[in-house]
Amino acid sequence: MSLLTVQNLQQHFPVRGGLLRRSVASCKAVDGVSFSLGEGETLGLVGESGCGKTTLGKAIVRLLNPTAGSIHFEGQDITHASMRTLRPMRRHIQMIFQDPAESLNPRHTVRDILEEPFIVQKIGTPPERKKWVAELLDKVGLSAASSDRFPFEFSGGQRQRIGIARAIALKPKLIICDEPVSALDVSVQSQVLNLLLDLQRDMGLSYLFIAHGLNVVKHMSDRVAVMYLGKIVELAPATELYQNPRHAYTKALLDAIPIADPTQRRERQLLRGDVPSPINPPPGCAFGHRMKHPKWEQSVGMDLTLKEIAPGHFVQPCPCCT
Amino acid sequence: MSNTAPILEVRDLVTAFDTDAGRMTAVDGIRFDVPRGKTFGIVGESGCGKSVTAFSITRLLPQPHGKILGGSIHFEGRDLASLPIEEMQRVRGNDISMIFQEPMTALNPVQTVGRQLAEAILLHTECSTADVLARSIDMMQKVRIPAPVQRLNEYPHQLSGGMRQRVMIAMALINKPKLLIADEPTTALDVTVQAQILELIADLQQEMGMSVILITHDLGVIAQVCDEVAVMYAGRIIERAGVFELFAQPRHAYTQGLLESIPRIDSMPKTQLKAIPGNVPGIADFKPGCRFGERSGRAHSAEHLNTRPPFVEISANHWVENCPICVA
Numbered sequence: 001m002s003l004l005t006v007q008n009l010q011q012h013f014p015v016r017g018g019l020l021r022r023s024v025a026s027c028k029a030v031d032g033v034s035f036s037l038g039e040g041e042t043l044g045l046v047g048e049s050g051c052g053k054t055t056l057g058k059a060i061v062r063l064l065n066p067t068a069g070s071i072h073f074e075g076q077d078i079t080h081a082s083m084r085t086l087r088p089m090r091r092h093i094q095m096i097f098q099d100p101a102e103s104l105n106p107r108h109t110v111r112d113i114l115e116e117p118f119i120v121q122k123i124g125t126p127p128e129r130k131k132w133v134a135e136l137l138d139k140v141g142l143s144a145a146s147s148d149r150f151p152f153e154f155s156g157g158q159r160q161r162i163g164i165a166r167a168i169a170l171k172p173k174l175i176i177c178d179e180p181v182s183a184l185d186v187s188v189q190s191q192v193l194n195l196l197l198d199l200q201r202d203m204g205l206s207y208l209f210i211a212h213g214l215n216v217v218k219h220m221s222d223r224v225a226v227m228y229l230g231k232i233v234e235l236a237p238a239t240e241l242y243q244n245p246r247h248a249y250t251k252a253l254l255d256a257i258p259i260a261d262p263t264q265r266r267e268r269q270l271l272r273g274d275v276p277s278p279i280n281p282p283p284g285c286a287f288g289h290r291m292k293h294p295k296w297e298q299s300v301g302m303d304l305t306l307k308e309i310a311p312g313h314f315v316q317p318c319p320c321c322t
Numbered sequence: 323m324s325n326t327a328p329i330l331e332v333r334d335l336v337t338a339f340d341t342d343a344g345r346m347t348a349v350d351g352i353r354f355d356v357p358r359g360k361t362f363g364i365v366g367e368s369g370c371g372k373s374v375t376a377f378s379i380t381r382l383l384p385q386p387h388g389k390i391l392g393g394s395i396h397f398e399g400r401d402l403a404s405l406p407i408e409e410m411q412r413v414r415g416n417d418i419s420m421i422f423q424e425p426m427t428a429l430n431p432v433q434t435v436g437r438q439l440a441e442a443i444l445l446h447t448e449c450s451t452a453d454v455l456a457r458s459i460d461m462m463q464k465v466r467i468p469a470p471v472q473r474l475n476e477y478p479h480q481l482s483g484g485m486r487q488r489v490m491i492a493m494a495l496i497n498k499p500k501l502l503i504a505d506e507p508t509t510a511l512d513v514t515v516q517a518q519i520l521e522l523i524a525d526l527q528q529e530m531g532m533s534v535i536l537i538t539h540d541l542g543v544i545a546q547v548c549d550e551v552a553v554m555y556a557g558r559i560i561e562r563a564g565v566f567e568l569f570a571q572p573r574h575a576y577t578q579g580l581l582e583s584i585p586r587i588d589s590m591p592k593t594q595l596k597a598i599p600g601n602v603p604g605i606a607d608f609k610p611g612c613r614f615g616e617r618s619g620r621a622h623s624a625e626h627l628n629t630r631p632p633f634v635e636i637s638a639n640h641w642v643e644n645c646p647i648c649v650a
Contacts, residue, residue: 042592048512048513048514048515049512155601155602156368157601158601185367185368185539185602186367186539186540186541186580186583186584187367187579187580187583187597187598187602187617188598188601188602189583190583190584190585190595190596190597190598191597191598191599193585193595194594194595194597197592197593197594212512212513214513214587215542215584215585215586215587216585218585218587218589218591219585219586219589219591219592219593219595220591220592221591221592222591222592238591239591242587252514253513253514254587255517256513256514256516256517257513257542257587258513258516258517258520258540258542258543258545258546259542259545259546259587260541260542260544260545260569260581260584260586261545261569262545262546262548262565262566262569263566263569263570264545265545265546268517268521271514271517271518272518275512
């Protein structure tokens with residue numbers, strides 16, 4: 001049984017306008033997403049800004065109330081669970097944010113930050129918590145002396161380690177990593193990625209790894225899902241996706257990666273235009289519409305549910321892009 | 323001046339900031355040449371001094387704290403480091419232009435795109451309204467903005483991130499500069515838009531024959547578009563070479579570590595990456611000697627950490643800060 005199953009999830013936001021602030025349109029940030037995630041597995045999620053990847057992460061942690069669809073965690077439906085029923089679940093689903101400077105309380109010491117999960121969940125006595133905080137710091141590679149210091153006293157990479165320590169404090173099963181290394185320096189990124197890999201191996205964690213850096217996602221993931229305008233357009237094992245991309249958008253994304261090797265310069269098939277707005281998205285295949293593909297009209301009204309074209313390789317079956 | 327001479331020659335440039343905690347040397351004696359008509363990349367992590375280098379060349383250092391303390395910046399027979407500010411204003415935006423990372427903060431939010439372009443033209447040339455309009459539309463077409471006439475009447479907030487960056491490029495290039503300095507021009511953009519903008523800069527460079535200094539933290543961008551590269555670390559250039567040479571035969575331990583630490587598209591998923599230990603040093607912790615020593619994982623003596631290694635040409639056009647431990 002998979003740890004997390006998401007089915008046809010939709011997260012829409014009302015767009016208010018006019019004198020009475022009535023809802024005049026809806027922003028379909030996540031518009032029918034389905035996938036599952038196994039124990040100890042990493043699912044990478046890539047896409048351009050505004051494609052809905054962060055919203056999807058927040059919906060799964062239930063920081064949002066999904067509009068439709070379902071989220072099952074360990075077989076239990078948490079789509080519309082109340083705060084009270086969610087509280088025990090929250091131990092098992094944690095989140096790491098992009099900017100550790102903004103996601104750590106600047107007025108709390110590292111000890112306060114790391115003790116808080118235990119206090120919220122009413123676990124342990126003060127001396128036990130103190131011991132656990134020391135263990136957590138050790139696990140993420142920070143000295144025990146760090147516990148009395150404040151977040152601003154640390155560098156970006158160290159702050160992200162604090163964020164990671166907080167996420168693993170309650171021994172969760174699933175961590176949503178939302179752009180965990182985008183804000184870090186290149187030489188520090190690989191340290192943090194290695195730490196995440198170590199922790200996954202030691203604790204059997206599952207990751208939903210959200211990032212826009214395709215090489216980073218490939219390195220961290222077992223399977224990768226490509227999102228475009230609120231929908232997954234392709235989902236496949238990491239190596240397969242990069243070697244044998246089937247959807248035109250995946251190909252365009254891979255083509256745009258600047259490879260750190262001057263001998264591999266190439267003429268690119270450049271993607272024109274910008275990501276369209278998720279408010280009133282075009283009907284049919286949104287990417288075919290952006291590319292003004294001659295066969296785009298055929299995709300309107302088609303069932304664009306992902307189809308398995310090779311073992312574990314799913315792609316949106318539109319006539320224009322696949 | 324012959325056409326093979328470098329367009330820009332920077333020698334022993336030292337730039338510092340006066341702060342409450344004393345004088346902080348952000349750029350500590352760097353030298354490089356920008357070849358005519360080529361793209362020169364400066365790569366480094368946050369706080370290495372790459373943007374301060376750009377602001378020193380354009381003399382846009384924050385005043386009164388930022389100062390050029392020494393060295394020279396030779397551009398077309400003049401030393402920009404000691405040029406009076408009025409003369410510098412004639413160079414800036416005309417012979418040398420700059421584009422910035424975040425176009426939303428670099429463009430004026432309460433003026434239309436057309437008015438900002440017109441200002442850039444009229445600052446340097448006397449020109450009739452009709453000419454200004456014609457040149458503006460022509461430039462907007464060059465940076466491939468659809469419906470240019472309509473866009474001239476719009477405000478920056480009405481444009482997407484990629485379009486804003488195109489407007490900034492249009493403003494920078496409208497006076498046909500000889501040198502364009504692009505400071506992280508694509509960092510705030512998506513990979514697909516990044517590819518568009520890099521291609522646009524390369525095409526316009528070809529067309530207008532200008533030289534480009536491209537500042538970035540992304541080695542992938544460097545590899546794809548630059549001819550020569552300088553690697554900066556903690557206020558100094560620690561290695562400088564042609565792009566093929568640098569990626570094939572990096573000599574300094576920092577350059578090697580940086581190249582090994584990036585996850586490659588053909589690497590085995592979920593394997594450990596080679597990481598550089600420790601953190602990028604803050605400006606207050608810069609050592610007089612080899613600044614990468616403590617993170618290099620190689621034993622440096624006190625002497626190595628306290629005496630500055632010489633910057634030498636180790637092979638033809640391949641320069642390195644020659645710390646005997648880091649360059650083995």
